[in-house]
Each structure stands twice: as C-alpha cells, then as structure tokens.
Amino acid sequence: DAGVIQSPRHEVTEMGQEVTLRCKPISGHDYLFWYRQTMMRGLELLIYFNNNVPIDDSGMPEDRFSAKMPNASFSTLKIQPSEPRDSAVYFCASSHSGTGYNEQFFGPGTRLTVL
C-alpha cells in the first residue's frame, strides 16, 4: 500500500487566497483525521470523519476552515480566505476501526505558508 497520500507537499500563498489541501487515506480505513502542527501549539486535531461522515469538527478554528469527504478515498481541507496565522504543517491520518484502537497512519503533511 502507498500509505496516506497528501498533496501538495508545499504551498505558498498570499493572504486572502483560497487554499485546498488534499488527502487520500489508506484503502480500507474507515476513519480520517485532519491535524495542524505548529511549534507553539503542537499537533491539533481539526476534524475527523467516520465512513465519510464528519463526527467532530470542534477543532476547526474558524468558519474560514471547511473539510469534506465525498468518498472513502478522498478528502479535502479548504481555507478561505487564508491568513498568515494559518501557516503550519497540515497532516492527514487514517485508521481502521477493526483493530479496536485508534492506531493512525499519517501522511507526509502539507507545509502551508501564507504571506
């Protein structure tokens, strides 16, 4: 398996622009998580899905952030409009409930820089 795939790996944009981050989870995994990592705040859970349905979006910082999972093999995290304080590394992770535990497999991350 190729593992969790994220694109792009790096994104540099200007304040006010729309940013879309993409994730392909591991095939067969029924949970998908979006995280944001910064030096100041560490790894923060933004939202997670189970069987393509959003379960908990309490970590989404503002209405500028939205996430979708139209099918089991694809998810997007959108920021509109972007702000400099959104600069961070965004990770997608997936897991399979069959193990009984939330053992997550992370993608390589998208490093977002908002100028």
Add this chain to the structure above:
Amino acid sequence: TQLLEQSPQFLSIQEGENLTVYCNSSSVFSSLQWYRQEPGEGPVLLVTVVTGGEVKKLKRLTFQFGDARKDSSLHITAAQPGDTGLYLCAGEYTGGFKTIFGAGTRLFVKA
C-alpha cells in the same frame, strides 16, 4: 480542556545513555499510543498500550501504561543517534476514536 502533558520537552544526550520520557493526564484513556516523528515527515506509530500496568518492549524501547490508565512512560536504553526525533504520546478517549496528542519530547542523541 483535557490535556496530555509530556516531559521533558527537550532532551539532548550522548550516545549510549539511558532516558525516560513521561506522558501524564488527569483523564483516563481507553488506550494510549506512542509515535515518533522525524523532520519533514508525519508521525509513525511505535506502540499501543491498553491495559493498566501493561509493559511493552520494542528492541531498546520499553513502554509502560500507568495502573489507572492516566499516564505512560517511554524508556530508551543505550540511546543511538537513530533515536533522534520528536516522541509524541496520544491518548484515546473512551467511547470513541477521538485522540489527543501531547506536545511531544524532542530527543537529540549525539554520537
């Protein structure tokens, strides 16, 4: 807000030394995972502990889950430069798949 506190935040040691990293919370977790993250990559799962008092070994790494399932420790014996990285603990809340991560311990092992 339920927190998972890790200590120390940063550790720099010589190759061959032993070290212990701690992960503490006031919450009870159904399971706890340890991950290691290297620069430019995502965290990679090392181990899951489930039962209070459980001890798991992974080569030179020993993981322990507290009796009350609120805390955990990671002990590395004879550290090597390849152990360098950010070690993260993650507690899974009872009744769901939601997980909270600690801030991490950044380990640097000098040759």
